[in-house]
Amino acid sequence: MNNFPDQYFTTRAPIPALGIRGPGVLPDVVVVFARMSPAGPVAQWKEQGTPKPLVGGSIPSGPATPHPERGFAILPCPELDQKAPAHPLQEAVEAFLLTKQVAGCTSTTLKAYRCWLDQLVTFTGEPSALTVRAFFARLQERGLSPSRQHQAYRTLKTFFRWCVATGVLREDLLRGLTMRTPKTLPDVPTDDELRLVLLACPDTLEGLRNRVVLLVLADSGLRASELLHLLVEDWRASDRGLFVRAGKGRKDRVAFIGPTTTRALKIWLAHHPQPTPEAFLFTDRQGWPLKYRHLVQILHRLSVKAGLPTHRRLHPHALRHFAATSWLRGGVGLDEVRRLLGHESLSTTLRYSSLVSADLRRAHKGASAIERLRLE
Numbered sequence: 001m002n003n004f005p006d007q008y009f010t011t012r013a014p015i016p017a018l019g020i021r022g023p024g025v026l027p028d029v030v031v032v033f034a035r036m037s038p039a040g041p042v043a044q045w046k047e048q049g050t051p052k053p054l055v056g057g058s059i060p061s062g063p064a065t066p067h068p069e070r071g072f073a074i075l076p077c078p079e080l081d082q083k084a085p086a087h088p089l090q091e092a093v094e095a096f097l098l099t100k101q102v103a104g105c106t107s108t109t110l111k112a113y114r115c116w117l118d119q120l121v122t123f124t125g126e127p128s129a130l131t132v133r134a135f136f137a138r139l140q141e142r143g144l145s146p147s148r149q150h151q152a153y154r155t156l157k158t159f160f161r162w163c164v165a166t167g168v169l170r171e172d173l174l175r176g177l178t179m180r181t182p183k184t185l186p187d188v189p190t191d192d193e194l195r196l197v198l199l200a201c202p203d204t205l206e207g208l209r210n211r212v213v214l215l216v217l218a219d220s221g222l223r224a225s226e227l228l229h230l231l232v233e234d235w236r237a238s239d240r241g242l243f244v245r246a247g248k249g250r251k252d253r254v255a256f257i258g259p260t261t262t263r264a265l266k267i268w269l270a271h272h273p274q275p276t277p278e279a280f281l282f283t284d285r286q287g288w289p290l291k292y293r294h295l296v297q298i299l300h301r302l303s304v305k306a307g308l309p310t311h312r313r314l315h316p317h318a319l320r321h322f323a324a325t326s327w328l329r330g331g332v333g334l335d336e337v338r339r340l341l342g343h344e345s346l347s348t349t350l351r352y353s354s355l356v357s358a359d360l361r362r363a364h365k366g367a368s369a370i371e372r373l374r375l376e
Contacts, residue, residue, distance in 0.1 A: 087121045087125075088126065088127060089120070089121055089124075089127055089163075089168075090121060092163055092168045093117045093118075093121060093159075095166075096113070096117070096159055096162050096163075097110060097113060097114060097117075099162070100113060104250060106248075106250060108225075112151060112155060113155050113158075113159070116151070116152045116155040116156065117155065117156075117159060119135075119152075120132075120135055120156065123135050123138060127169075127173060128173065129173050129174075129175070129176075129177075132156065132173045132174060132177075133177060136149070136152070136153070136177075136179075139152060145182075146182035146184065147182050147184065149179065150179055150180075150181060150182055153174075153179040156174060157174050160172045160173050160174050183351070185351065185354055185355060186317075186318075186321040186351065186352070186355070187318055187321065188318065188321045188322055188325050188355060189312070189314055189318055189319070189321075189322050193306075193308055193312060193314070194214070194218060194314075194319075194322065196306040196307065196308065197214060197299075197302045197303055197306045197308070197314055198211060198214055198215075199306070200302045200305040200306040201214070201302065205271060205285060206284075206285075208267065208268055208271060209268055209282060209283075210298050210302065211264060212261075212264045212265055212267075212268045212282075213227070213282055213290075213295070213298070214299075214302075214314075214319070215257070215260065215261040215264050215265075216242070216257060216261055216265065217316060217319035217320065217323075218319045218322050218323055219257045219258055219260075219261040219323065220242060220255040220256060220257050220261075220323065221255065221320050221323035221324055221327075221340055221341050222242070222244065222255050222320070223247065223248060223316075223317070223320060223342075224292055224295055224316035224317065225247075225248075225292070226244045226247050226248075226255075226342075227282070227295075227316075228280075228282065228289065228290055228291070228292060228295065229245065229246075229280075230242060230244075230280070230281040230282070231245075231277065231278060231279065231280060231281060232269070232272070232275055232276065232277050232278070232279050232280070232281055233277035233278065234281065235265065235269070235281065236254075237262075237266075239256070240256055240257050240258070240259075240262050241254045241255065241256050242254065242255045242256070242257065244342070247342050248342060251342065253339075253342050255340065256340075273285055273286065273287040274287040292316075295316055296315065296316065299313070299314040299315060299316065300313055300314075302314070320341070321352070321355075323340075323341075324337055324341055324349070324352045325352055325355045325356060327340065328352055328353060328355075328356045329356050334346060334349055334350065334353065337349050337352070
């Protein structure tokens with residue numbers, strides 16, 4: 001039993017000494033210990049005991065059968081350098097994210113980058129043009145929306161271009177692969193739906209706040225994150241403006257609200273739990289700022305209370321769509337709408353023009369060049 005390599009040492013101890021319980025009388029156990037390796041020990045069971053006689057028929061002592069060796073052998077673990085190899089792109093992903101963080105990308109953008117790049121690393125083994133295309137095929141099989149698939153495409157396109165520019169890869173693995181921007185139309189609430197939701201706000205402090213939140217979102221076209229980061233001092237009563245600090249793309253801008261929303265906002269400020277300049281504009285009773293999930297829950301509950309069907313329940317971004325289409329119907333130009341919404345490109349604003357086709361038909365009917373000729 002002592003024929004173990006040099007890295008082991010042995011000891012003999014009875015079962016009770018090891019704290020092992022079992023029925024009947026068990027033989028002593030020889031415990032084989034190993035010298036500790038840097039990664040820690042591994043235990044292996046071994047046992048040795050005196051042979052027990054077998055009883056065969058009427059013979060009280062038949063031929064003895066040797067008992068198998070039993071005991072604990074604590075074996076050394078593999079060395080620390082025997083870990084599974086890291087993914088070829090793992091270090092590149094971390095360097096890319098750090099580069100984008102230093103370049104000033106927002107936490108939301110970095111979170112989206114991390115999400116898709118981690119999925120890429122998990123899905124692919126050796127990166128190649130084939131495995132990257134298989135990754136996008138897998139996204140389609142999972143039933144992801146076209147907008148989500150395009151977000152993944154934009155992320156990987158930016159990442160692989162960075163890899164080529166920095167020498168991590170010799171060629172762009174997305175070369176030859178294009179994915180068109182989804183041309184889906186935004187879901188815009190109707191005037192009646194918004195009116196019903198506003199009437200559903202109760203006559204309480206929370207109801208007053210929620211009504212102002214609805215009015216500001218639908219009147220200014222602010223993003224949810226921009227609304228929730230407003231401070232009391234960001235309200236400019238002189239021109240009914242709301243100063244947006246570091247909006248999307250870390251850009252500052254001013255959004256505006258009308259007289260009705262202004263009156264409601266002044267009433268809310270008169271009841272604000274902590275109306276100091278540095279306090280958040282929209283808070284709960286304790287003065288804590290609202291979170292995005294709270295805003296979504298508020299709109300959901302009010303939509304249910306107003307009796308809206310499930311597919312028509314309000315969402316913060318739907319009110320932004322409502323503001324954009326209302327401006328276009330009111331005769332505001334596309335470039336002005338782009339600046340009010342804080343869009344970087346006019347192409348993003350152009351999709352709202354399809355939602356006012358009925359207004360365009362009425363405009364054409366009243367100003368048709370051929371109709372003015374009165375040919376009949």
